[in-house]
Amino acid sequence: MKADLRSDTFTKPTPEMLSAMMAAEVGDDVFGEDPTVNTLEKKAAGMFGMEAAIFCPSGTMTNQIAIRVNTQLQDEVICDFRSHIYQYEGGGIASNSGVSVKLLDGDRGRLNADDILRNINPDDIHKPITRLVGIENTVNKGGGSFYDMAELKKIRDVCDRHNLVMHLDGARLFNALVETGEKPAEYGELFDTISVCLSKGLGAPVGSLLIGSKEMIKKARRVRKVFGGGMRQAGFLAAAGIYALANNIDRLKDDHRRARTIGSALQEAAFVCEVKSIDTNIIIFLLKDGYTTDQILSSLASKNVLALSFNPNEIRMITHLDFTDEMLNPTVEAIKSIH
Secondary structure (H helix, E strand, C coil): CCEECCCHHHCCCCHHHHHHHHCCCCCCHHHCCCHHHHHHHHHHHHHCCCCEEEEECCHHHHHHHHHHHHCCCCEEEEEECCCHHHHCCCCHHHHHHCCEEEEECCECCECCHHHHHHCCCCCCCCCCEEEEEEEECCECCCCCECCCHHHHHHHHHHHHHCCCEEEEEECCHHHHHHHHCCCHHHHHCCCCEEEEECCCCCCCCCCEEEEECHHHHHHHHHHHHHCCCCCCCCHHHHHHHHHHHHHCCCCHHHHHHHHHHHHHHHHCCCCEEEECCCCCCEEEEEECCCCCHHHHHHHHHHCCEECEEEECCEEEEECCCCCCHHHHHHHHHHHHCCC
């Protein structure tokens, strides 16, 4: 039995999810006539207490649409240098929206209100106009770190005082919510636009949602079309998202528990220098001198455990729906066996 911990994007639909997909009523979503897509969008908007949502193929698309509809040429986006919107979206901020980026170095990827305030550009023709603050929660490159709600409220206050838009890259937001006990609607009150991913820990095969005001989502539909994201009988995919939101949120706690168990084993491993704090389902560990990522990844793979090189001396593992308790002990034993 192979334990694939490279990413939580490797999940496959459960039999129950597949049944829901096959039973979906579908239509043409570009015409607004796919009833299952419409149900998913309404459900997601309602969860966050926001007016509307749009279903897209990926979280990269929802993030890039949000930046496009909230900015104009010569604007600037503030985000942490670890942010997915900067690191892993192919330079889309520049190529899709024609705006620049100011990169900050937050606490494991988490910005604070004071840092944002200090980095808002003055009204000076030599500088771009600061327009949007991008928040990622949880932070992928921050090892699954999540925000404190009190700090998010302070950031919202700064944005309100300086007429800035707040966008949330909430690809793994539900991982944060099951840890904090907060409700999606609390985030809906703070952010102008929210992106949530259905195809990571929630286990759907494809899809992300962008959530916001009716006016914003109307603009988003036009941009989605331009980006090539208009899908037709997308209800088969949307049905998986509906099932995921109804059934796969609370179980994220199991992923976090298993991640901490693996982290404990790594703390004692001969080849590990440091295990970064494990807040949710992401495990990042640094190697001791004399070990290489290729060497450790190869040794783990020979024992049916797959992980991912994250930096020259860092390895990442992510627990998910398809990593079960039956796989946990063999994974721990594989780690212990490497010297």
